[in-house]
Amino acid sequence: MSEITGINSSQIRKDFSYFGAFGKRGVGYPLFGLTEQLKEVMRAGQKWDVALVGVGNIGTALLRYKGFSKRGFNIKLVFDNDVSKIGTKVDNIKIQDIQKMEKCLKDQKINIGIITVPAESAQEVAYKMIGGGVRSILNFAPINIKHPPEVSIKHIDIAIELEKLVYYLF
Amino acid sequence: MSEITGINSSQIRKDFSYFGAFGKRGVGYPLFGLTEQLKEVMRAGQKWDVALVGVGNIGTALLRYKGFSKRGFNIKLVFDNDVSKIGTKVDNIKIQDIQKMEKCLKDQKINIGIITVPAESAQEVAYKMIGGGVRSILNFAPINIKHPPEVSIKHIDIAIELEKLVYYLF
DNA sequence: CCATGTGAAGATCTTCACAGCG
DNA sequence: CGCTGTGAAGATCTTCACATGG
Structure with missing residues (x-):
């Protein structure tokens, strides 16, 4: 090993x-x-429903990515604020209006969220998620998200990872 | 701050x-x-040419993502092994045959690479990149990549990040 | 008095080295 | 003897506390 x-x-x-x-x-x-x-x-075998917000490049890639289900994650709810996207489907999952998110999260008791919206709206989306009962957030927006201590957030910033690599070039 | x-x-x-x-x-x-x-x-202002291998879901998302150029990164070369993709373009960047990668990397003196291929081929791709002179690799494939000490590798595994978040739910 | 700069202390993470046990 | 399990040592990272100087 x-x-x-x-x-x-x-x-x-x-x-x-x-x-x-x-x-x-x-x-x-x-x-x-x-x-x-x-x-x-590791609680393998257990299934985790996840909500994703922001159907842009990265959001779409995550929706289409088949690797999550193997690891027990199921993207069950998808939200966006773009009227041209709301109602359409990506890989058989319907994109819903973000206004409905808080209620949907509560109804389905989802407590894991993925944020793939631009930096400007990430904080607002996070607050809405937390309001809907989400306690773990994976954030791809390049911004530090404020959150109460009982909520945990992981931040993935690909540009920052590249910058770290550049550092090691010297 | x-x-x-x-x-x-x-x-x-x-x-x-x-x-x-x-x-x-x-x-x-x-x-x-x-x-x-x-x-x-932080060497801001400096521009870094990057090579990307694997035009799947994540690879395509990274190609289309506009945030890299602001941070000084330019995806200059793109490779895949799928003949139906080679020769086509994504956001005006031509997808090239992976067989040509080692030579192209040397010619253009590129030393940063991004791997977005399936786990099975990631190690082989990494070796080819290193052979082409790459010294920093950002790896999205869910596998540990062996590499000589002078090469640095960052591993981003989104499913693992979700798993870490699940841990904090308890 | 205020905010930086920094040794020292504290916390955490990793590795070592070896006791324990089949 | 070999491999696990683990206290202790070592390395690293973070925070504290205060000297320093405007």
């Missing part, structure tokens, strides 16, 4: 140890036992 | 201090002076 992931073996052992002792000293980890334990720890 | 970014103010001061003393004690930072210094540190 260390070789495959590039992660130090003692790091892997330590990470496992936080959740229990899955192996036998002197012997190794049982293939089946370990995978079962890890699946449970 | 602390309020806007959500970063502790002493962290910001310390970060600045690694590159010099940009402010005056008791007074503050001069707006112009600080921005100029930071631009230089």
Whole structure:
């Protein structure tokens, strides 16, 4: 596993140890036992409904991406504020009016959101999501989103990642 | 700046201090002076040519995304191995045969690459990029890419980011 | 008095080294 | 002897607290 992931073996052992002792000293980890334990720890098998806001380039790519379902994520609700997009479908998911978002999120009890709108509207969208009960947000807008401590936000900024890489060129 | 970014103010001061003393004690930072210094540190204004491989959902989204040029990145070369895509254009950039990549990269002295191919071919693409002189790679394929120490790789896996968010739901 | 700059302290993350056990 | 599990050491990152100087 260390070789495959590039992660130090003692790091892997330590990470496992936080959740229990899955192996036998002197012997190794049982293939089946370990995978079962890890699946449970990572809640694999469980399905997560997700709401996505902003059907632009990145939003559309995420909607079409088939890799999420394998990992247990299902983009169930999609919103935009563009009237020319509302009502149309992308990969069989209907784009709804963002005005309806808060209610829809509550009705369907969705607590994971993805923001792929321009920076200007990202904060407002985030507040609406949080108002609808979302507690975890993946944000692609290049802006820091203010949020209460009980909400967690991950920020992916591809340009920033490129800039970090440029740094290492020297 | 602390309020806007959500970063502790002493962290910001310390970060600045690694590159010099940009402010005056008791007074503050001069707006112009600080921005100029930071631009230089971050090499803003400089343009970076980038090669992208894999014109699928994410690759296409990145090609169409207008935000890169503002940050100094220009996707100059695009490659794929799909004959139905080679020769066509996305946003005025011609998709080229991946077989030509190594030579093109050398000719144009490009040292930043973006990988948006399926996991199966990512390692091979990375080796070809490195062979062509690329020293920084942004990888979207869900796989750890082996690479020599002089090459730096950033891995963006959107499903993993979602999984991390799920963790915080509990 | 105020805001920067920075050693020191504190927190966190990673690696080492070896005890424990089959 | 080999591989796991883990305390301790080491490295790194973040925050504190205050000296410094306008």
